[in-house]
Amino acid sequence: MGKLCQSCKKREAKIHFTEIKDSHKTELHLCEACAHEKNFVMNFPSFLSEIVKDPDGPGSAEMEAVPATCPDCGLAYDDFKSKGRMGCARCYDVFAPVLVPLLEKVHGKSAHTGKAPDRFRDEIQSRRELQAVDDELQKAIAEEQYEKAAQLRDRLRDLKARQGANEATEDAEEGT
Amino acid sequence: MNLDDLLTQSGEWLRGVGPDSDIVISSRVRLARNLARLPFLTRASDEQRVEIHSEVRQALNRIRLVPNGGHCYVNLAESSELTSRLLLERHLISRELAGGTGGRGVLFNRTEVISLMVNEEDHLRMQAMRAGFQLDEAWDQIASLDDRLDRLLTFAFSEQFGYLTACPTNVGTGMRASVMLHLPALVFTKQIDKVFASVTKINLAVRGFYGEGTQASGDFYQISNQVTLGLAEEEILAILKRVVPKIVTYEREVRDHLLDKDRLRLEDKIWRAYGLLHSARTISSEETMDLLSAVRLGVNVGLLSDLDISRVNELFILTQPAHLQRMEKRPLDAPERDAARAEFIRRQLGFLDPPRR
Numbered sequence: 001m002g003k004l005c006q007s008c009k010k011r012e013a014k015i016h017f018t019e020i021k022d023s024h025k026t027e028l029h030l031c032e033a034c035a036h037e038k039n040f041v042m043n044f045p046s047f048l049s050e051i052v053k054d055p056d057g058p059g060s061a062e063m064e065a066v067p068a069t070c071p072d073c074g075l076a077y078d079d080f081k082s083k084g085r086m087g088c089a090r091c092y093d094v095f096a097p098v099l100v101p102l103l104e105k106v107h108g109k110s111a112h113t114g115k116a117p118d119r120f121r122d123e124i125q126s127r128r129e130l131q132a133v134d135d136e137l138q139k140a141i142a143e144e145q146y147e148k149a150a151q152l153r154d155r156l157r158d159l160k161a162r163q164g165a166n167e168a169t170e171d172a173e174e175g176t
Numbered sequence: 177m178n179l180d181d182l183l184t185q186s187g188e189w190l191r192g193v194g195p196d197s198d199i200v201i202s203s204r205v206r207l208a209r210n211l212a213r214l215p216f217l218t219r220a221s222d223e224q225r226v227e228i229h230s231e232v233r234q235a236l237n238r239i240r241l242v243p244n245g246g247h248c249y250v251n252l253a254e255s256s257e258l259t260s261r262l263l264l265e266r267h268l269i270s271r272e273l274a275g276g277t278g279g280r281g282v283l284f285n286r287t288e289v290i291s292l293m294v295n296e297e298d299h300l301r302m303q304a305m306r307a308g309f310q311l312d313e314a315w316d317q318i319a320s321l322d323d324r325l326d327r328l329l330t331f332a333f334s335e336q337f338g339y340l341t342a343c344p345t346n347v348g349t350g351m352r353a354s355v356m357l358h359l360p361a362l363v364f365t366k367q368i369d370k371v372f373a374s375v376t377k378i379n380l381a382v383r384g385f386y387g388e389g390t391q392a393s394g395d396f397y398q399i400s401n402q403v404t405l406g407l408a409e410e411e412i413l414a415i416l417k418r419v420v421p422k423i424v425t426y427e428r429e430v431r432d433h434l435l436d437k438d439r440l441r442l443e444d445k446i447w448r449a450y451g452l453l454h455s456a457r458t459i460s461s462e463e464t465m466d467l468l469s470a471v472r473l474g475v476n477v478g479l480l481s482d483l484d485i486s487r488v489n490e491l492f493i494l495t496q497p498a499h500l501q502r503m504e505k506r507p508l509d510a511p512e513r514d515a516a517r518a519e520f521i522r523r524q525l526g527f528l529d530p531p532r533r
Contacts, residue, residue, distance in 0.1 A: 073219040087219035089212055089332035089340045092347075096336075099344065103337075106345055108379075109406025112338025114349040115319065117326050120333060127335070 005031035070094045126163045133159060178248065179259065180502075186490040187266060187288030187305070193486075194308020198476040199424045201356040201396065201489075205314040205413075206303040207322055208341045208350035212332040216342040217295060222278065225295060229279035232294045235328040239321070241285045251281040258507075261498035264386070267305065271386070272296050290321065297342050298350075300325075309420060311353055311413050319409070338405060348405030353413055355420050356385075360395040360473040361430040364445065368397075371423055379403055380419065385465075385492075394465035394492055399423075431477055446474035454527050458514040464495050464521065487524055495520060 003013040006029050013029035069076045071094070075087030080095060092099065103110040116124045133156045140149040189202040210216060211231060214224050233249070241247050252260055252273065260274040269282050273296045280295035293301040302325075304318040325331075332340040338348035346352070362368045372382050385396040399420065401412045434442040449470035453459075459467075472488050474480035493499065500516050501508050508516060522528040 073215040075219055083218075084344070085218050085342050086216060086340070086344065088215035089210070089334070092334055092337050092340050099337075103344060103347070103405060107348065107403045107405040109403075111336055112334075112348045112405060114338060114351075114408040115322070116338070117331050117333050118323075119330075120335065124335060 003029045005029065007031075066095055066098050130156065130159055130163070179250070179262070181248075181286070186493050187268075189289065189305045189307045190489050190493060191307075191486045194306060194310050196421075196424055197308035199358055199427050200309040200420065201358055202305050202307060203309055203311045203314050204303055204305045204352075204354050204356070205311065205318050206301060206352045206354075207318055207339075208298040208346045208352075209300040209302070209322070209325070209329075209339060210298050210332040210341065212330045214299070217297065217299070218342060226279050228299050229281070229295055232300055232329070233281075233283075235325055236283050236292060236294075238328060239324045241283070241290050241321070247283060247285040249281060249283045251279075252276070253279050253281070258498050258501060262502055265496040265498050266493055267386075269293055270296060270301075290317065292321075298346070300329075309355065309424075311355065311416060315353070315409065315413055345402075346404050349407070349409050349412065351404055351409055351412060352400050353416055354383075354398045354400030355416060356396055356398050357420070357423060357427075358394075358396055358469070358472060359423070359427050360469050361434060362427050363395045364442075365430050365434070367426070367430060371426065375399060375419065375423075378415070378419065380415070393462065394469040396469075396492075431473075435477060442477075443479060446470050446479050450474065450480060453521050453525065456518045456521075458511070459518045459521070460514055461496065461517070464517060465492065468492055468495075483525060491521060491524055494524070 005011050005013045008031060011031035013031055066077055068078075070087055070091045072090035073087035075091055077095065077098075080086065080091070086092060086095075100110045113128075133152060137149055137152040137156060140146075140152055189204075194200070194203075211228060214220060214228055217225065217228075220228065236249075250259065250263065252269075260269070263269040263282060264271065264274045266288065268284050268288060268291045270293065273280060273282065273293050276296070278295070280293075282291055282293050284291035289306065290302070290304055292303075302318055302321060304314040304321075306314045306317075334340060339350040341347050341350050359368060359371070362371060375382055379402045381400050381402050383398040383400070385393050385398075399416070401415065403412070449467040453464075453467050453471060468488060468491055471480060471483065472485070475483050475485050475488055494503075495517050497508075497513055500513050500520065503520070504516055519528070
């Protein structure tokens with residue numbers, strides 16, 4: 001038999017936690033029954049609700065912007081808060097105001113930059129291209145490189161015009 | 177192919193040889209995907225669950241998993257608990273899928289490099305698992321499978337949040353990349369906590385042999401990304417490709433140090449483990465993992481040169497409870513399993529007559 005549960009000191013510890021907080025490490029070894037009782041097994045959802053309660057988390061303004069349930073799947077906001085799971089694709093839009101700060105806590109960012117399905121690929125490529133030039137432009141402005149900024153502004157305008165034209169041709173082609 | 181084929185050998189990722197495979201057992205990349213038009217599983221009705229199951233299966237039937245070789249689909253709703261456990265022990269399915277209910281299953285190919293779980297936490301979870309340190313190869317393989325499935329299925333995706341998943345911790349790329357490391361020297365010299373501290377500091381997770389919530393056994397550790405959103409897949413892989421070689425080098429340096437400065441203590445540990453596996457008539461799963469770890473180290477540092485490394489590797493899986501019971505073709509209680517395990521180890525390592533298969 002392995003380590004004994006630190007809580008009941010009777011059963012074998014089967015669930016092991018290591019928490020590292022401010023470079024201080026604490027270990028916890030529990031049996032399944034005690035871990036359940038202490039609500040340690042599903043630690044992500046409780047972590048989620050901690051974040052939602054967090055003073056730095058979504059404020060009351062964001063909370064008000066969120067409907068009580070998702071119109072597509074019927075998931076209640078309270079349910080999401082307690083279980084930490086989304087009900088359907090629509091939930092991501094519906095709960096976006098509270099989700100964004102949450103995602104920033106978990107992932108550090110809230111916008112996807114990776115692979116995309118075929119049906120989104122062109123659109124995303126154009127948007128990322130524009131974003132990259134715009135980022136450069138903002139940087140040039142911040143660094144007071146006005147000549148470079150002017151060039152970038154022109155490039156951004158051309159790019160937008162070209163992408164607009166492409167979309168118009170595509171629409172026309174689809175129409176024929 | 178059928179399930180009994182699983183008993184005669186282990187998956188290619190464990191048997192095979194890959195870059196740095198003395199320390200990096202396997203590299204795995206997993207993607208989570210959901211069908212856009214149906215709710216995630218926690219909100220799906222029984223009928224919708226069946227619909228998801230059949231739509232995903234139809235798509236899987238229409239693509240070829242790998243250029244050649246057979247594959248196998250196991251419908252877990254119609255399988256015994258022993259079968260679920262067997263697949264779990266082989267890393268072909270997760271605990272969540274094994275313990276789930278309703279229409280769900282797994283498709284995998286003969287070499288067990290690719291496995292696709294249907295109706296796990298998400299509608300589809302697909303993974304590629306390669307021997308040794310081959311994250312890019314695993315990624316290329318699973319990305320191409322994802323492209324082919326994308327032509328047949330409409331996956332839930334938003335421009336802002338990326339691939340949408342049941343749990344927001346997976347949203348974006350939906351990707352979990354992980355490497356399984358064997359780090360006996362770092363454990364033996366109590367250096368392992370230093371590794372964990374630095375790895376967790378850069379947002380990577382450390383897990384045991386059987387993933388989430390399992391304790392490290394046999395000195396195996398899985399290191400994987402936590403962040404799935406805001407980084408491209410290649411950027412996530414780059415983090416692991418930067419960190420893993422450092423851990424591998426550290427483990428090698430400590431092995432060299434032990435051979436050079438503390439040889440007697442190292443030899444004693446390895447030969448005692450060898451002796452116990454050679455002589456034991458009854459042995460628990462936990463003790464087996466510990467002793468096999470020392471023996472595996474012994475083979476890799478050249479102290480036990482007459483043992484075949486792939487046979488040692490296979491034992492980590494083939495001595496698990498469900499495997500033993502499938503081999504014996506009957507349910508075994510714990511003491512019976514411990515006796516069967518000791519005998520199987522002695523046969524597999526050539527201490528007894530050749531294995532009867």
